[in-house]
Amino acid sequence: MSAPDEPTGAAGLFGPDNLPYGLFTHADAPGHRRIGVRYHDRILDAGAAATALGSPHADLLTRPSLNALMAAGRAAWQAVRAELRDWLTDGAADPYLHPLAGATLHLPFDVADYVDFYASEHHATNLGRLFRPDSAPLLPNWKHLPVGYHGRSGTVVVSGTPVVRPRGQRKPPTDPAPSFGPSRRLDIEAELGFVVGMPSAQGGAGVGLRDFREHVFGVTLLNDWSARDLQGWEGQPLGPHLAKSFATSVSPWITPLDALEAARTAPPARDVPLLPYLDDGADGVEPGGLDLRLTVRLNGHTIAEPPFSAMYWTGAQMLAHMTAGGASLRTGDLYGSGTVSGPDRLTQSGCLQELTWGGAEPVELPDGKRTFLEDGDEVTLSGWAPGPGGERIGLGEVTGRVRPAPAA
Amino acid sequence: MSAPDEPTGAAGLFGPDNLPYGLFTHADAPGHRRIGVRYHDRILDAGAAATALGSPHADLLTRPSLNALMAAGRAAWQAVRAELRDWLTDGAADPYLHPLAGATLHLPFDVADYVDFYASEHHATNLGRLFRPDSAPLLPNWKHLPVGYHGRSGTVVVSGTPVVRPRGQRKPPTDPAPSFGPSRRLDIEAELGFVVGMPSAQGGAGVGLRDFREHVFGVTLLNDWSARDLQGWEGQPLGPHLAKSFATSVSPWITPLDALEAARTAPPARDVPLLPYLDDGADGVEPGGLDLRLTVRLNGHTIAEPPFSAMYWTGAQMLAHMTAGGASLRTGDLYGSGTVSGPDRLTQSGCLQELTWGGAEPVELPDGKRTFLEDGDEVTLSGWAPGPGGERIGLGEVTGRVRPAPAA
Numbered sequence: 001m002s003a004p005d006e007p008t009g010a011a012g013l014f015g016p017d018n019l020p021y022g023l024f025t026h027a028d029a030p031g032h033r034r035i036g037v038r039y040h041d042r043i044l045d046a047g048a049a050a051t052a053l054g055s056p057h058a059d060l061l062t063r064p065s066l067n068a069l070m071a072a073g074r075a076a077w078q079a080v081r082a083e084l085r086d087w088l089t090d091g092a093a094d095p096y097l098h099p100l101a102g103a104t105l106h107l108p109f110d111v112a113d114y115v116d117f118y119a120s121e122h123h124a125t126n127l128g129r130l131f132r133p134d135s136a137p138l139l140p141n142w143k144h145l146p147v148g149y150h151g152r153s154g155t156v157v158v159s160g161t162p163v164v165r166p167r168g169q170r171k172p173p174t175d176p177a178p179s180f181g182p183s184r185r186l187d188i189e190a191e192l193g194f195v196v197g198m199p200s201a202q203g204g205a206g207v208g209l210r211d212f213r214e215h216v217f218g219v220t221l222l223n224d225w226s227a228r229d230l231q232g233w234e235g236q237p238l239g240p241h242l243a244k245s246f247a248t249s250v251s252p253w254i255t256p257l258d259a260l261e262a263a264r265t266a267p268p269a270r271d272v273p274l275l276p277y278l279d280d281g282a283d284g285v286e287p288g289g290l291d292l293r294l295t296v297r298l299n300g301h302t303i304a305e306p307p308f309s310a311m312y313w314t315g316a317q318m319l320a321h322m323t324a325g326g327a328s329l330r331t332g333d334l335y336g337s338g339t340v341s342g343p344d345r346l347t348q349s350g351c352l353q354e355l356t357w358g359g360a361e362p363v364e365l366p367d368g369k370r371t372f373l374e375d376g377d378e379v380t381l382s383g384w385a386p387g388p389g390g391e392r393i394g395l396g397e398v399t400g401r402v403r404p405a406p407a408a
Numbered sequence: 409m410s411a412p413d414e415p416t417g418a419a420g421l422f423g424p425d426n427l428p429y430g431l432f433t434h435a436d437a438p439g440h441r442r443i444g445v446r447y448h449d450r451i452l453d454a455g456a457a458a459t460a461l462g463s464p465h466a467d468l469l470t471r472p473s474l475n476a477l478m479a480a481g482r483a484a485w486q487a488v489r490a491e492l493r494d495w496l497t498d499g500a501a502d503p504y505l506h507p508l509a510g511a512t513l514h515l516p517f518d519v520a521d522y523v524d525f526y527a528s529e530h531h532a533t534n535l536g537r538l539f540r541p542d543s544a545p546l547l548p549n550w551k552h553l554p555v556g557y558h559g560r561s562g563t564v565v566v567s568g569t570p571v572v573r574p575r576g577q578r579k580p581p582t583d584p585a586p587s588f589g590p591s592r593r594l595d596i597e598a599e600l601g602f603v604v605g606m607p608s609a610q611g612g613a614g615v616g617l618r619d620f621r622e623h624v625f626g627v628t629l630l631n632d633w634s635a636r637d638l639q640g641w642e643g644q645p646l647g648p649h650l651a652k653s654f655a656t657s658v659s660p661w662i663t664p665l666d667a668l669e670a671a672r673t674a675p676p677a678r679d680v681p682l683l684p685y686l687d688d689g690a691d692g693v694e695p696g697g698l699d700l701r702l703t704v705r706l707n708g709h710t711i712a713e714p715p716f717s718a719m720y721w722t723g724a725q726m727l728a729h730m731t732a733g734g735a736s737l738r739t740g741d742l743y744g745s746g747t748v749s750g751p752d753r754l755t756q757s758g759c760l761q762e763l764t765w766g767g768a769e770p771v772e773l774p775d776g777k778r779t780f781l782e783d784g785d786e787v788t789l790s791g792w793a794p795g796p797g798g799e800r801i802g803l804g805e806v807t808g809r810v811r812p813a814p815a816a
Contacts, residue, residue, distance in 0.1 A: 141586075144579075145586075145642060147645075148646070149646040149647045151558055152558055154520055154735070154741065155735055166734045168732060169552060169553050179683070180685060203571075203654070235645070235646075237555075238526060238557040238643075238647040239646040239648070241558070245730075246610070272585075275586065322650075324576060325575055325650035326573075326654035326814075327562070403611070406612060
């Protein structure tokens with residue numbers, strides 16, 4: 001496996017063109033959750049700065065979660081971002097900066113609904129080949145709509161939270177009946193999560209592709225931990241349940257969409273004509289792809305570098321589809337892209353299922369081979385995007401370590 | 409179709425052995441949401457009564473939702489219920505009773521996660537016959553675990569909320585490509601919803617069958633509106649999404665489990681051995697079935713009377729399965745039983761898909777035939793259970809009228 005795509009220096013990933021939002025506490029006031037903005041290796045107490053500096057947005061920033069700011073809409077997001085950038089670059093914010101090392105980071109928003117998509121053609125094709133070797137790898141609907149389903153919002157956890165190996169029913173094809181116990185095929189899914197700020201009404205016409213940026217506040221790296229053995233047995237006809245309900249990890253940092261302007265790119269060519277509500281080749285629709293470079297590390301060793309630019313469906317298309325039927329949006333809705341996998345299966349796949357071809361081709365690590373995750377394993381997702389001046393925009397890492405399943 | 413199973417008088421359904429909880433406002437203070445308890449054709453302002461009568465539980469009852477009471481646990485639920493019953497039967501509550509007719513009823517709790525099961529063998533068998541006529545109607549997993557999936561909690565609405573016909577991709581088998589537009593096969597699903605009060609921890613061993621009553625606060629009738637044409641095209645491989653994300657209607661009344669003691673009954677015989685965490689034939693596990701009689705009315709005419717006692721999987725089994733993998737419970741989690749259908753398909757099925765055999769055998773109504781729902785149609789679910797003294801325990805109705813899809 002290649003060496004990790006090292007950042008240009010960790011501090012350089014979080015400069016004035018980035019400014020991701022989080023929620024933090026300090027040891028001196030552990031119960032006082034504050035909105036923080038990451039700036040290099042420090043964290044700005046945004047509410048304290050806004051109050052002291054007389055910002056008209058202080059009310060949005062002196063809250064114990066990001067939800068109020070997220071609900072305020074794009075004009076407010078842009079105005080706050082401009083203020084923060086000014087304060088940080090002219091030194092006015094200096095008294096309100098804390099060392100990142102001393103802060104505890106929390107889940108930065110209250111998750112409303114969580115939807116998970118399946119938007120990588122490479123991922124869907126690989127899984128189709130593994131699970132349905134005798135038929136076409138992509139199902140007939142796949143290029144007509146972004147396939148997605150609802151996940152469990154109550155088990156979305158912030159980076160660093162231990163992930164307990166799930167138990168459930170496993171039935172290998174050779175067994176006559178299922179057994180119950182810890183998953184033997186625990187996997188990761190390296191994804192990008194989109195965080196909804198601005199709500200929309202139930203029963204409406206849906207959020208069109210052109211309105212994506214009015215509703216989506218930002219993005220976060222997301223690990224949708226998955227138990228492949230549970231999923232294979234339980235998943236028909238209504239989709240995954242226990243295989244994915246035990247934990248979904250997100251970064252403590254939400255990167256504003258405005259920080260990813262320079263990363264916008266055209267998505268892959270579309271092989272079938274898209275219905276108008278999904279047609280991002282239509283006049284006036286901006287390119288919805290994002291040139292994000294992800295890295296997946298297992299126990300510190302890079303095992304994959306999935307390129308988000310290879311995703312067939314864009315975040316705007318996922319949102320348009322999710323709302324096309326009349327579903328409302330709430331502030332805090334989270335939707336994941338599905339596993340990010342690129343064309344090179346051995347170096348660009350976002351899950352072990354693909355990297356090890358269903359366990360048949362183990363990944364080599366310095367501490368041994370891996371097919372699926374073992375207790376004690378730690379997985380870290382990181383990533384970056386090109387910034388406006390050639391520098392890199394870092395995405396906040398998301399990490400989690402596997403703990404053993406509970407005793408019977 | 410048979411005449412509706414008429415109640416013994418609507419007032420008789422909501423006597424002192426019932427006492428369902430809701431949330432109401434009165435025209436004199438429309439912004440003041442209060443916890444209400446239904447008593448015959450009146451509604452008790454529970455917070456006002458508890459405050460005036462010096463209840464130690466007044467704090468739980470003077471809230472703008474049921475969540476605090478739900479989170480307080482079974483001992484508190486039982487103590488509050490005993491107080492309410494005393495106040496209502498000895499007249500102390502009289503000053504705090506309002507006519508039901510003048511109250512507006514609201515969604516009584518904040519929905520956390522919503523999971524929908526598929527627990528009726530008759531329903532699953534009928535759908536298997538319709539959709540997979542060439543293979544066994546039940547999939548191999550069906551009798552080993554209660555199949556379920558997550559739905560959209562943000563579109564759970566209270567009875568009376570209009571239901572806008574969803575739009576989405578429809579692709580009949582004879583069409584070469586999908587089209588986008590209003591669903592042509594809008595259906596209902598008559599279900600029972602279980603409302604979780606007491607939370608449980610993430611990564612734990614799950615809520616065993618014996619602890620069901622410690623966690624579940626009560627039940628509600630639930631209509632899981634479904635767009636069959638959208639579902640048929642989108643649903644593979646990850647299950648339903650837009651087909652069921654536009655609206656799920658619940659009753660404004662939550663019936664406490666303690667009101668359903670006399671309705672407890674043995675579930676159907678189990679055809680395959682169950683794994684220990686689901687084995688409700690084990691020593692010390694109480695019967696988990698419920699003898700509830702549901703009625704489905706379309707534009708006022710009874711079209712089905714599904715018996716809940718025919719459900720293969722019980723609410724306790726659904727909860728045990730939902731949490732077996734390590735998923736936490738939150739106060740306000742809601743899980744539906746899936747369509748309640750009995751053995752007589754033409755009179756006991758809880759959805760039009762079954763009643764009309766996929767649209768092939770229309771239902772006759774005084775205003776014409778129906779295969780699936782038309783704009784303007786109104787569907788009402790009602791139900792009752794045997795009470796402790798031979799009287800009936802009414803379940804709060806859930807109703808909704810179909811509005812046309814939004815213009816393109």
